Amino acid sequence: MKFYAKDLNNNFVIDFLVEDRFRFLRHLSFIIFFFILLYFAQFWRFYLDSVEYFILGTVYISLLMMAYINMYLLVPMFFFRTYYILYFVLLITMGIFGLNIISYVISFFIDFKTEEYNNKRGGSYERVLMCISIILVTTMVKLLQKWIRDSRRIVELNSLTLNMELNELRNQINPHFLFNMMNNVKALIRTDPEKATYVIMKLSEFLRYQLYENNQEKALLTSEIDFLSNFLNLEKIRREDFQVYIDSKTDKRILNSTFIPPNLFTTFVENAVKHSVDITGKESYVKVNIEIRDKNLHFECGNSQNSDFPVPETVYSGLGLANIKRRLELLYKDTFSLEINSTDNEYIVHLIIPV
Numbered sequence: 001m002k003f004y005a006k007d008l009n010n011n012f013v014i015d016f017l018v019e020d021r022f023r024f025l026r027h028l029s030f031i032i033f034f035f036i037l038l039y040f041a042q043f044w045r046f047y048l049d050s051v052e053y054f055i056l057g058t059v060y061i062s063l064l065m066m067a068y069i070n071m072y073l074l075v076p077m078f079f080f081r082t083y084y085i086l087y088f089v090l091l092i093t094m095g096i097f098g099l100n101i102i103s104y105v106i107s108f109f110i111d112f113k114t115e116e117y118n119n120k121r122g123g124s125y126e127r128v129l130m131c132i133s134i135i136l137v138t139t140m141v142k143l144l145q146k147w148i149r150d151s152r153r154i155v156e157l158n159s160l161t162l163n164m165e166l167n168e169l170r171n172q173i174n175p176h177f178l179f180n181m182m183n184n185v186k187a188l189i190r191t192d193p194e195k196a197t198y199v200i201m202k203l204s205e206f207l208r209y210q211l212y213e214n215n216q217e218k219a220l221l222t223s224e225i226d227f228l229s230n231f232l233n234l235e236k237i238r239r240e241d242f243q244v245y246i247d248s249k250t251d252k253r254i255l256n257s258t259f260i261p262p263n264l265f266t267t268f269v270e271n272a273v274k275h276s277v278d279i280t281g282k283e284s285y286v287k288v289n290i291e292i293r294d295k296n297l298h299f300e301c302g303n304s305q306n307s308d309f310p311v312p313e314t315v316y317s318g319l320g321l322a323n324i325k326r327r328l329e330l331l332y333k334d335t336f337s338l339e340i341n342s343t344d345n346e347y348i349v350h351l352i353i354p355v
Contacts, residue, residue, distance in 0.1 A: 018148050035060055058105050063131065066098045067138045075142045095131045195237050202234055218259035225290060228269050232286060235273050243285040250292045258292060258355050261331055265299055267324040268349045272303035275347065297355045302348040
């Protein structure tokens with residue numbers, strides 16, 4: 001049987017077995033079920049009406065006590081600590097001792113037995129096996145509870161580790177992006193102070209986005225598109241002969257209702273802007289296309305590059321790109337696709353993620 005995280009955390013039967021808030025109901029259900037099980041047995045009906053319920057009560061209380069001794073003493077102290085042989089020796093010993101006490105108590109009522117009892121009663125060996133079998137059911141319940149708790153603990157630990165790593169990766173991306181923006185402002189202050197003022201105002205919008213939306217688990221796809229558009233347009237102000245193309249053929253209503261992890265595309269666009277610079281003064285560009293097809297988001301980012309001055313492939317495998325690849329693995333496991341192709345004149349990134 002295979003349980004997923006959502007099954008362990010959102011299943012009433014599982015919760016009923018392990019949650020403390022159901023402890024009273026859980027024990028009450030077990031006590032009632034155990035009584036019904038013995039009530040429909042035949043052993044106590046072989047006594048006369050005047051004592052049969054006393055016999056039933058004696059056996060019921062004795063077996064119930066042995067079941068709880070097993071659950072809260074033998075299983076935790078011996079079975080869970082892998083003392084299996086000692087556990088079964090003590091369990092059998094308790095079964096024999098408990099049955100002897102039961103036999104001693106009801107021996108006072110031997111004169112109340114019916115003739116039918118004498119014809120159908122079993123031996124001590126069968127009674128011990130029956131007693132041990134009943135008590136072993138409680139062992140199975142304790143094992144199931146331990147497995148569920150351990151599984152939940154593992155799921156929570158994995159989730160915590162995942163979130164910590166994702167936050168670390170995202171926190172590495174943000175300063176990297178801001179560092180590049182500040183370099184842009186520094187260059188503009190020297191050449192065009194008026195444009196530098198405009199860029200600083202836009203930078204405040206970026207910081208606002210980083211503070212209030214980037215820390216959320218999910219962000220609107222339209223917000224991410226606006227963020228990238230502003231970033232590219234700011235770069236266009238700083239650079240001459242630089243063209244920006246952002247396109248999406250997907251209905252705006254779909255874009256406005258789609259959520260993705262924040263800053264998922266920032267690194268790709270940053271790399272495209274950085275490596276699209278042509279030192280010969282030729283026109284350069286960055287093209288971004290985002291579409292949603294068949295419940296998958298297709299992100300494509302291409303930038304121009306000069307065949308006479310190709311960018312070494314190792315430049316594209318820096319910290320930022322390594323981080324985003326790891327982040328995609330953590331978020332989507334094997335459900336995403338990332339292709340990076342480089343030609344003489346263009347560098348293209350194509351990412352597909354489920355939405």
